[in-house]
Amino acid sequence: MLTTSHITIVKSTIPLLESAGSKITEHFYQRMFSHNPELKHIFNMSHQSSGRQSVALFNAVAAYAQHIDNLPVLQAAVERIAQKHTSFNIQPDQYAIVGHHLIHTLKELAPDAFTTEVEEAWVAAYQQLANIFIQREAEIYQKNMASTGGWEGARRFRLLEKKQESEQVQSLVFAPIDQQPVASYRPGQYLGIRVQPSRSEYQEIRQYSLSDAPNGKTYRISVKREQGDIDGLVSNYLHDELQVNDEVELFTPAGDFFFEDRNKPVVLISAGVGLTPMMATLETLAKAHYTHGVTYLHACENQAQHSFDQRIKALSANLNLSAHTWYNHVSETDAPLSAGQRHTGLMQLAELGDALPVADADFYLCGPVGFMGFIKAQLLELGVADSRIHYEVFGPHSDL
Numbered sequence: 001m002l003t004t005s006h007i008t009i010v011k012s013t014i015p016l017l018e019s020a021g022s023k024i025t026e027h028f029y030q031r032m033f034s035h036n037p038e039l040k041h042i043f044n045m046s047h048q049s050s051g052r053q054s055v056a057l058f059n060a061v062a063a064y065a066q067h068i069d070n071l072p073v074l075q076a077a078v079e080r081i082a083q084k085h086t087s088f089n090i091q092p093d094q095y096a097i098v099g100h101h102l103i104h105t106l107k108e109l110a111p112d113a114f115t116t117e118v119e120e121a122w123v124a125a126y127q128q129l130a131n132i133f134i135q136r137e138a139e140i141y142q143k144n145m146a147s148t149g150g151w152e153g154a155r156r157f158r159l160l161e162k163k164q165e166s167e168q169v170q171s172l173v174f175a176p177i178d179q180q181p182v183a184s185y186r187p188g189q190y191l192g193i194r195v196q197p198s199r200s201e202y203q204e205i206r207q208y209s210l211s212d213a214p215n216g217k218t219y220r221i222s223v224k225r226e227q228g229d230i231d232g233l234v235s236n237y238l239h240d241e242l243q244v245n246d247e248v249e250l251f252t253p254a255g256d257f258f259f260e261d262r263n264k265p266v267v268l269i270s271a272g273v274g275l276t277p278m279m280a281t282l283e284t285l286a287k288a289h290y291t292h293g294v295t296y297l298h299a300c301e302n303q304a305q306h307s308f309d310q311r312i313k314a315l316s317a318n319l320n321l322s323a324h325t326w327y328n329h330v331s332e333t334d335a336p337l338s339a340g341q342r343h344t345g346l347m348q349l350a351e352l353g354d355a356l357p358v359a360d361a362d363f364y365l366c367g368p369v370g371f372m373g374f375i376k377a378q379l380l381e382l383g384v385a386d387s388r389i390h391y392e393v394f395g396p397h398s399d400l
């Protein structure tokens with residue numbers, strides 16, 4: 001039970017938390033993975049080996065400590081995190097493990113400040129936060145189970161079809177082994193996929209946005225091959241190793257970023273593989289013969305990396321669609337676009353003039369964080385209210 005004295009103590013230790021910075025994160029993950037190595041099958045171990053440990057968990061705990069006496073402020077963040085957790089199938093008993101290592105991390109890093117009194121306050125505070133997540137996640141799991149085609153935990157699917165959409169992007173369509181219906185989803189949502197790449201000692205879970213309209217039978221994702229000094233584990237596995245008829249495990253669709261029908265124009269803006277939630281939305285709107293104006297703005301490196309160009313043309317038949325694509329590099333050998341108008345260089349919304357429905361549309365953004373920040377600044381400059389701008393980050397959430 002969290003008391004007012006606990007609240008005062010927790011708030012007084014915020015500077016301690018902040019001053020320890022990345023040391024806390026490193027110590028916490030090292031501690032947790034050495035005592036509970038089974039969690040290596042849940043967390044992204046590429047992030048650990050590249051030194052990119054997720055600071056998101058600690059930032060969330062610090063934000064919680066700051067707002068512990070005004071929790072409604074955290075509602076949107078709680079919803080986003082709970083949705084993400086369910087795509088990993090996080091379970092209540094795992095909160096005790098995380099809490100244990102969190103408290104011991106604080107104790108080990110600041111033994112003098114972390115008195116018995118402080119420890120008691122933090123234990124009570126963590127329990128309250130954990131209960132908030134456990135409760136919301138239980139609701140999401142129950143709702144999934146109760147929906148047509150819904151399930152809980154991992155469900156086995158077979159790869160039905162693979163298609164190259166552009167130089168680095170492949171679409172994969174999965175059907176359940178049990179041949180029963182699959183749960184619907186809101187366009188923009190993602191699902192968790194669990195695989196065991198040959199290059200990995202662990203099972204790996206990643207999220208991929210669904211890139212097609214829901215059909216009750218199959219799921220389609222579209223995956224970019226991630227290359228670097230060490231190539232991305234799951235994306236390269238899905239591209240190169242997973243063959244038609246091979247099995248994967250999927251968790252039910254989740255996510256707080258999705259198209260909401262507000263009976264008005266909509267503008268979808270993406271860059272690179274950030275086009276996947278936009279494709280799901282465009283497909284859904286075309287199926288529904290959405291009558292309001294739909295504007296689709298996409299940016300990519302060049303024509304070789306432009307996915308779904310022809311599909312956009314086909315969708316135009318059922319939509320009041322205005323499409324614009326920006327290529328960072330244009331070549332003389334580029335074929336004309338199948339649909340819409342082509343621009344060169346970075347996406348500058350001013351090039352659209354009055355064609356952009358800034359007065360009333362809802363705006364949905366997905367792409368690299370830098371790109372979305374650049375576009376959001378332009379939208380705000382054009383007078384679009386923050387509340388009409390929605391976005392998805394393909395990684396831990398970040399404010400734009």
Ligand SMILES: Cc1cc2nc3c(=O)[nH]c(=O)nc-3n(C[C@H](O)[C@H](O)[C@H](O)COP(=O)(O)OP(=O)(O)OC[C@H]3O[C@@H](n4cnc5c(N)ncnc54)[C@H](O)[C@@H]3O)c2cc1C
Nearest residue numbers: 046050207208209223224228230232233234235276394395
């Ligand atoms: C909500 C959401 C939706 C998403 N939707 C999509 C989608 O629709 N399509 C899509 O393609 N992706 C999507 N993603 C991203 C996807 O989940 C994966 O993050 C992505 O495919 C990379 O995973 P990976 O296993 O290939 O790379 P990881 O193995 O996780 O590596 C991540 C990056 O780090 C680099 N790296 C790995 N190890 C090291 C090391 N030791 N040192 C240095 N660098 C290293 C890799 O090259 C790679 O670029 C989405 C993510 C989220 C959160």
Ligand code: HEM
Nearest residue numbers: 042043054056057060081084090094095098129130396397
């Ligand atoms: C109160 C406790 C917890 C808090 C405050 C918390 C917070 C967070 C936050 C903020 C994120 C990033 C979400 C996003 O923006 O995408 C996240 C992701 C995640 N959480 Fe938690 N979490 C908690 C408990 C747990 C538990 C118990 C587990 C399971 C052992 C867990 C596993 C994960 C995983 C695997 C991710 C994804 C990490 C990644 O993509 O790199 N979390 N959590």
